[in-house]
Each structure stands twice: as C-alpha cells, then as structure tokens.
Amino acid sequence: MxxxxxxxxxxxxxxxxxxxxxxxxxxxxxxxxxxxxxxxxxxxxxxxxxxxxxxxxxxxNKELLYKRVLTEMLDVWIEKLSFLEKNGADHQDTPEVIIRRYVREKMQLSRLYPNGSKVFAHEIISGAPMLKEYLVSHLKPQFDRDVILVKTWIDEGLVENIDPEHLFFTIWAATQTYADFSVQMEVLLGKPRLEAEDFERAEIAVTDFVMRAIGAKTKE
CATH class of the missing domain: 1.10.10.60 (Homeodomain-like)
Incomplete structure (x- = not known):
C-alpha cells in the first residue's frame, strides 16, 4: 500500500x-x-x-509569476557564470581556456534562452524594480569573486592590466545582444532567424576579440 x-x-x-x-x-x-x-x-x-x-x-498573481520567470533566468545565468570561478579555483587551466569556456557558456545562454534573456533585459532597462534585491544578494557575490580571480591573473602577469569589471560587462553585452537584439542581427545578416552556425561564428569572433584584449594567445 x-x-x-x-x-x-x-x-x-x-x-x-x-x-x-x-x-x-x-x-x-x-x-x-x-x-x-x-x-x-x-x-x-x-x-x-x-x-x-x-x-x-x-x-x-502576475507579479509572483513575473518574479519567478526572472529569478529562474538569473539562477541559470549565475550557474553558468560560476563556471569561471570554479575553473579558476579548482583547476590549473590557463586564463585563455577559462575565458573561452566562459564566452561559450554565455553564448549558449543567448541561443537556448532567448526569451528569458529578453525578459531580463526589459527588467534591467526599467531599473530592475522587482529584481534589484535579488541582483544584490545573488549576482553581485559571484561577480565579485570572478573579479578577484581576474585581478589575480593580472598580478601574476598572466593577462594584461585590464579593468576586470568592464571586461565582464563587455563580454555580457557582446553575448547577450544575440538574444536581446536578435532581430537586428537577422536583418543585417539577411537571415529569417539566427541558427547554430551563426552562434558558433559569433562565439569565435567574440572570444578572439577578448583574447586579444587581455593579451592571451588566440587559437592557432
């Protein structure tokens, strides 16, 4: 029974x-x-x-549902973002390997969760009225840890003396645009929709740009 x-x-x-x-x-x-x-x-x-x-x-009510959609998206994002810290803290991978993985994960978020990314963007553009406290309590601690890791790389001479915070802002902007402004990309590329190969091409371009900016070697 x-x-x-x-x-x-x-x-x-x-x-x-x-x-x-x-x-x-x-x-x-x-x-x-x-x-x-x-x-x-x-x-x-x-x-x-x-x-x-x-x-x-x-x-x-709608507010509870909206907050749930937002926090689920942010939780997925933070899980992927923690990939940088985990690889830096637990392994001996080089900054190049870690950053390449990081950009790949961020690009995958744009490809696999385009609607969630757009909802998140709408909320941020509106001043994050329903998500600000969650950003402070969940996103900022992870961000601070990742910034410390990049500063460690700088101190050890592994990368150029870059601005760690704005390095991340640049990567986020460059990857999230393929979800948040996908229509613009589709129009300019002459495609009805972005496909897997478009994201692969974008990943290579963004990663190589970041590699050059931080002074790491690009793939041969």
Whole structure:
C-alpha cells in the first residue's frame, strides 16, 4: 500500500512540475514579447492551455509569476557564470581556456534562452524594480569573486592590466545582444532567424576579440 501511495505522490509531483514548467515557459514568451505591463494572466493561461483558475492556483498573481520567470533566468545565468570561478579555483587551466569556456557558456545562454534573456533585459532597462534585491544578494557575490580571480591573473602577469569589471560587462553585452537584439542581427545578416552556425561564428569572433584584449594567445 505504501508503495502505491508513494508512486501516486510521485506521479502527482511530476505532473505538477510539468504543468508549472509549461506555465513558466508560456509566461516567459509573453513577457519577452509584450513586457510586464502588456501581459495578462488571462493571456498567459491561454498560452499555457490551462484555465485562469488553474493558473492562479500555481501563481496567485502576475507579479509572483513575473518574479519567478526572472529569478529562474538569473539562477541559470549565475550557474553558468560560476563556471569561471570554479575553473579558476579548482583547476590549473590557463586564463585563455577559462575565458573561452566562459564566452561559450554565455553564448549558449543567448541561443537556448532567448526569451528569458529578453525578459531580463526589459527588467534591467526599467531599473530592475522587482529584481534589484535579488541582483544584490545573488549576482553581485559571484561577480565579485570572478573579479578577484581576474585581478589575480593580472598580478601574476598572466593577462594584461585590464579593468576586470568592464571586461565582464563587455563580454555580457557582446553575448547577450544575440538574444536581446536578435532581430537586428537577422536583418543585417539577411537571415529569417539566427541558427547554430551563426552562434558558433559569433562565439569565435567574440572570444578572439577578448583574447586579444587581455593579451592571451588566440587559437592557432
């Protein structure tokens, strides 16, 4: 009997997770396209193919749902960003290898999570009214650790005497633009949409640019 009950709870848990994920993805698309003010719970429910009552059962209001979409995106971003610290602290990889991996991960975020990136960009452009505290408590500690790592590289003579903070700002801007301003890229490249090879090409260009800026060798 216990096994049957456990199996039932497991199925219920899986179904709940799947539905919640569907709601979040639907909300992510609408927030990316229409912004927070232009999206409604009714429209999100339609996009998720559920009733509004069912949507409210999972998320009581639009603000809670919006914050969840934002924090999920930032959590994914921080997980990828920590790749720099982990590789620098736990391994003997060179700055070139670490930065190349870092840029690759950031470019993958733009390719795989374009809508989440757009929602995040909308929030930041608006002054981060719902995300500022989360940025301070979650993003800044990771950022500070990564800056310290780059300063260590500078002190050891492994890279040029660059501005660590603005190195990261430049990498973020160069990689996120392929998600946040993808339409501009598509128009200028004469393509209906950006494809995997476009991101690969961009990754090589951005990485080589960064390598030259910090004084590291580029791939032969």
């Amino acid at each position: 216990a096994t049957v009950k456990t199996a039932k709870r497991t199925r219920q848990s899986i179904n709940r997770e799947e539905l919640e994920s569907r709601i979040l993805r639907a909300a992510e698309v609408l927030f990316a396209e229409k912004g927070y003010s232009g999206s409604s719970m009714e429209a999100i429910a339609v996009a998720a193919n559920i009733s509004k009552q069912n949507l409210i059962y999972y998320f009581k």
